[in-house]
Amino acid sequence: MSPDPAILVSDLSVEYPARGVSPSCVALRGVSFRLEAGQSIGILGETGSGKSTLAAVLAGRGLPLRSGEPGPRISGGDATVLGHSLRHARKRDLAEVTFHVGYLPQEAAASLEPSLSVQDNVTLPIFERDEHYNRRAAGERAALMLDTVHLPLSVLAKYPYQLSAGQRQRVALAKALVLGPQVLVVDEPTAGIDATVRDAVIDLLAQLRSHEGFTAVIVSHDLSVLRRATDVTLVLQGGRPVAYGPIEDVLADPSHPFVQGLAHALKPPQRRRERRPQIAAGEVVAGDAVTN
Numbered sequence: 001m002s003p004d005p006a007i008l009v010s011d012l013s014v015e016y017p018a019r020g021v022s023p024s025c026v027a028l029r030g031v032s033f034r035l036e037a038g039q040s041i042g043i044l045g046e047t048g049s050g051k052s053t054l055a056a057v058l059a060g061r062g063l064p065l066r067s068g069e070p071g072p073r074i075s076g077g078d079a080t081v082l083g084h085s086l087r088h089a090r091k092r093d094l095a096e097v098t099f100h101v102g103y104l105p106q107e108a109a110a111s112l113e114p115s116l117s118v119q120d121n122v123t124l125p126i127f128e129r130d131e132h133y134n135r136r137a138a139g140e141r142a143a144l145m146l147d148t149v150h151l152p153l154s155v156l157a158k159y160p161y162q163l164s165a166g167q168r169q170r171v172a173l174a175k176a177l178v179l180g181p182q183v184l185v186v187d188e189p190t191a192g193i194d195a196t197v198r199d200a201v202i203d204l205l206a207q208l209r210s211h212e213g214f215t216a217v218i219v220s221h222d223l224s225v226l227r228r229a230t231d232v233t234l235v236l237q238g239g240r241p242v243a244y245g246p247i248e249d250v251l252a253d254p255s256h257p258f259v260q261g262l263a264h265a266l267k268p269p270q271r272r273r274e275r276r277p278q279i280a281a282g283e284v285v286a287g288d289a290v291t292n
């Protein structure tokens, strides 16, 4: 394992600058964590807590290079990804980061290019970097990626509208993996897909996690994803970190009221099932005591 962390976030604050009549908005405040190469972190939090902003920033996406450009701006602290400081990133740094960090944004499946075949969608990141790249080699790469996400090769010639939502999600994942990233950032990978495909996507993320040196940042409120595909989970509220640790520890020891609510929201079916027999057993005992 490299002595340098894959990702180092130190007291990071991020804001969206004011635009027109909209005031500026601080999306992240004082976030810190260190992720070694080969580790995987889950990001959890209520809507608007800054999860997608953190994912996009760490993926090097959307950061403006000049003041006045739209996009989230690092207003305090820093995030260093694969040795590149994002606060002081120049165009070349961001190109390096986006090359080595695969990104599956929220609703990535819906943002596949409808006029392109699956093969052309998956290989788009290759040709965006090198328009003269060998087409045959790119086709072979697309086939390998489809195999990685467990889709049949017949899907390569299809168009996104011909696929199910779950298949589109896996194509989007293949596209995020096509450049062979060292780090994968995924934002709600199981949202909006049916239960069977959801399991397949979770299996995939768990398998990727077992690849040596593969580092991942996974935004999800799906407990199975956090359990199977992450080592630690960071909980955000209003842009601030409120809990950090392995997901079971976070849920078992919720010292913050928000995390307590979250633990309850994520666990009710199991807890209710566990509690009911206990109450029933108590009633039986009480009844027995009366009748005996």
Ligand SMILES: Nc1ncnc2c1ncn2[C@@H]1O[C@H](COP(=O)(O)OP(=O)(O)OP(=O)(O)O)[C@@H](O)[C@H]1O
Pocket: 016, 025, 026, 027, 045, 046, 047, 048, 049, 050, 051, 052, 053, 054
């Ligand atoms: N382009 C933007 N311009 C201005 N403010 C934004 C922009 N995108 C997000 N925000 C604000 O930044 C904050 C964090 O948003 P973000 O999308 O990161 O939250 P989230 O936790 O991912 O939410 P969700 O779970 O709903 O996707 C919110 O207050 C949001 O309104």
